Amino acid sequence: MYVSQIRKFLRRPGQNESPVITRPPGYVLRLGHDHLDFHCFERLVCEGRDHLRERRYQQATATFESALDLWRDPLLDDVCHGPILEGFQTWLKEARLECIEMLTDSRLMLGRHRELVSDLYQLTTEHPLREALHRQLMLALYRCGRRADALHVYQAARKTLNEELGLEPCRALQDMQRAILTSDDRLELHVSA
Template structure:
């Protein structure tokens, strides 16, 4: 027998005893997603109401919320009696109890923490491997199949930023390990998807330079600079400008940039 397993790092997923649970679209899906994003902590009635109904709550939101909690429990219990019992009631709201291995978001954060600990010990190879394992848990944008404006406005951006920070760190570590040749393709794709993220541009420039392709590194700087000026009206930051100047001068210091944080 397998316990319940959930996923929020992509479309919402739920399985019980190895069988996928079809969570109905609408309020049940929003409710489960909200509880999972605050796993093992009480989510207040006010927050749940906002997530489920945004700015148009029903006349009796607590009663309506209780109805949806009951329905969600029943949905989970169809695949195993223990699954519905994961959702607990408190005076302040509701919570879902999740083990470390039962939710991809919990596993992601634990793996990132373990990777950072390896980095602090000086084991960069283990840090890179741990970050790669953590990032492999992401299946796409967070919860595209959960229709809650407030959820995507207030919660999803910070989760996306957690992923970008982990990616940034893995690039720094891999550059320090001399893996620049492996990064160019990935970084080209990331700069196309996130053209305002200077860290990805800087790492792409550095990877290209270390691969003996300084002209392409300078071209990348030009594209980044144009994008930042066109969209934000600002020049590249100090680190990018310093790297650009070092590459123009062909200084050995350019080869070492990006390692100062490692």
């Protein structure tokens, strides 16, 4: 009776077959490639990455936002047991963070630095070892006229990396610090007319 109700619920107009198939010893749910949020998320991230590479920042922003709208937390927390599922969960979390970083880059290129500052502070607190987030926060702060705060972010990131891993910041983070110290023109937002 339950399977019958599920079949009715999942039946779509124009489809002759239900996605629920009887197959010994039970039932199988057959989904198309575009019916899982995971596959849609992956496709949207790839599209957004292409837009970002081609400097179509408005389209990249919209595509990354659509990808992140599919995200539901917590991810597989109640079913993640074993190395394969835990590995998949880790991969998905990394893919989400990468999407957030690319979305932030596209928003920075659109001049949305002021609206990013608070989110980036939160993200750097949640992920203190992700140097790209610190670099993005430094740039956003610099563009808001907050050079001292931007340099403070660098010092805090450097201290964390040293204490946690015994490492100095990556080259991109060091380059950002130098550019801020010298008020490098390349940090300014150049809007095409």
